[in-house]
Amino acid sequence: MINFNVPPYTGHELEYIKECVEAQKICGDGKFTKKCNAWLEEKTGVSKCLLTTSCTHATEMAALLADIKEGDEVIMPSYTFVSTADAFVLRGAKAVFVDIRPDTMNIDERKIEAAITSKTRAIVPVHYAGVGCEMDTIMDIAERKGLVVIEDAAQGIMSTYKGKALGAIGDMGCFSFHETKNYSMGEGGALLMRDSKYVEEAEIIREKGTDRSRFFRGQVDKYTWVNYGSSYLPSDMNAAYLYAQLEMADEINDARKKIWNTYYRELKPLEEAGLITLPTIPEGCVHNAHMFYIKAKDFEERTKLISFLKANDILSVFHYIPLHSSPAGIKFGRFEGEDEYTTRESERLTRLPLYYGLTEEQNMYIIGKVKEFYKC
Numbered sequence: 001m002i003n004f005n006v007p008p009y010t011g012h013e014l015e016y017i018k019e020c021v022e023a024q025k026i027c028g029d030g031k032f033t034k035k036c037n038a039w040l041e042e043k044t045g046v047s048k049c050l051l052t053t054s055c056t057h058a059t060e061m062a063a064l065l066a067d068i069k070e071g072d073e074v075i076m077p078s079y080t081f082v083s084t085a086d087a088f089v090l091r092g093a094k095a096v097f098v099d100i101r102p103d104t105m106n107i108d109e110r111k112i113e114a115a116i117t118s119k120t121r122a123i124v125p126v127h128y129a130g131v132g133c134e135m136d137t138i139m140d141i142a143e144r145k146g147l148v149v150i151e152d153a154a155q156g157i158m159s160t161y162k163g164k165a166l167g168a169i170g171d172m173g174c175f176s177f178h179e180t181k182n183y184s185m186g187e188g189g190a191l192l193m194r195d196s197k198y199v200e201e202a203e204i205i206r207e208k209g210t211d212r213s214r215f216f217r218g219q220v221d222k223y224t225w226v227n228y229g230s231s232y233l234p235s236d237m238n239a240a241y242l243y244a245q246l247e248m249a250d251e252i253n254d255a256r257k258k259i260w261n262t263y264y265r266e267l268k269p270l271e272e273a274g275l276i277t278l279p280t281i282p283e284g285c286v287h288n289a290h291m292f293y294i295k296a297k298d299f300e301e302r303t304k305l306i307s308f309l310k311a312n313d314i315l316s317v318f319h320y321i322p323l324h325s326s327p328a329g330i331k332f333g334r335f336e337g338e339d340e341y342t343t344r345e346s347e348r349l350t351r352l353p354l355y356y357g358l359t360e361e362q363n364m365y366i367i368g369k370v371k372e373f374y375k376c
């Protein structure tokens with residue numbers, strides 16, 4: 001059976017975890033957390049990056065830092081993971097869903113302005129499959145309307161838009177290091193802050209509302225409760241696992257790109273024959289091969305394709321059920337404008353296995369089976 005995902009493993013993880021254990025320093029903000037933060041700052045160019053317990057938690061922190069309150073509205077795509085909405089709904093805000101573009105499955109930047117009301121406070125672009133949203137347009141709207149931009153870059157580490165790292169373009173950005181992502185720590189994430197204005201408060205919120213970070217830097221002589229907060233810092237053992245992968249980030253990225261490019265090249269004739277649709281990478285976007293998806297004609301054909309692949313020992317999986325049609329989405333959100341593509345395109349899409357370690361032979365076997373399904 002070819003799994004859909006296998007968590008990344010480079011070989012140094014256990015050695016680094018052992019180092020934490022032997023040094024008897026396994027709580028948060030230890031040596032490896034600092035190394036990861038520094039690596040991410042260097043790679044993305046943001047003022048500050050803080051490792052968190054998940055991307056969901058990084059987004060919750062961003063919602064707190066942006067001071068999202070009861071009755072506020074936050075614009076986002078409906079085609080996304082629940083956490084994009086959850087973080088804001090938890091603060092009492094309404095999720096305002098906007099349609100996606102069929103070519104990238106990202107929020108349609110041309111439909112954002114029509115969804116803005118006097119209650120709108122933030123825009124949350126989600127970089128689906130690690131392919132950048134049209135950030136110039138989004139940043140321009142946000143600037144003109146005085147809105148905060150929080151990038152859900154859960155899938156976007158190592159990707160760029162016009163030379164800028166995804167997650168580092170908006171006011172804040174959120175990465176995920178869940179085991180399904182390109183680099184992992186089991187469960188984990190990071191909050192990226194472009195400017196330094198949020199940093200002090202972010203450190204406090206992440207440390208249960210205390211100024212413990214300042215204390216450790218020797219800036220205050222005791223630490224105390226100074227604001228609301230929670231416990232958003234991961235164990236250094238998880239950071240140790242992640243650091244082993246960040247050290248080999250390029251190698252992992254290259255291996256993923258090779259698989260992605262093989263899928264694309266070999267399945268292109270099927271697209272040219274009008275049988276399937278392949279992902280589009282807009283000009284100016286460099287992606288991280290987070291995902292390779294194909295779109296079948298419709299829901300029925302996709303169901304048959306997934307079954308056919310499964311019968312041939314290949315696990316391919318569909319993705320999000322649009323949030324606006326879920327029970328919580330109906331309760332906490334509203335879809336603004338027409339759902340031209342969100343539902344239709346989500347029903348056609350299936351993701352093919354792609355992970356660090358997938359062999360060329362497996363890659364070609366999967367391609368062969370997709371071709372066989374389409375009698376091509």
Ligand SMILES: *Cc1c(COP(=O)(O)O)cnc(C)c1O
Pocket residue numbers: 053054055056057080081083084126152154155175176177178187188189
């Ligand atoms: C994975 C993912 C998340 C959640 O990440 P966690 O680290 O599991 O909290 C949020 N948004 C998107 C788009 C994701 O792909």
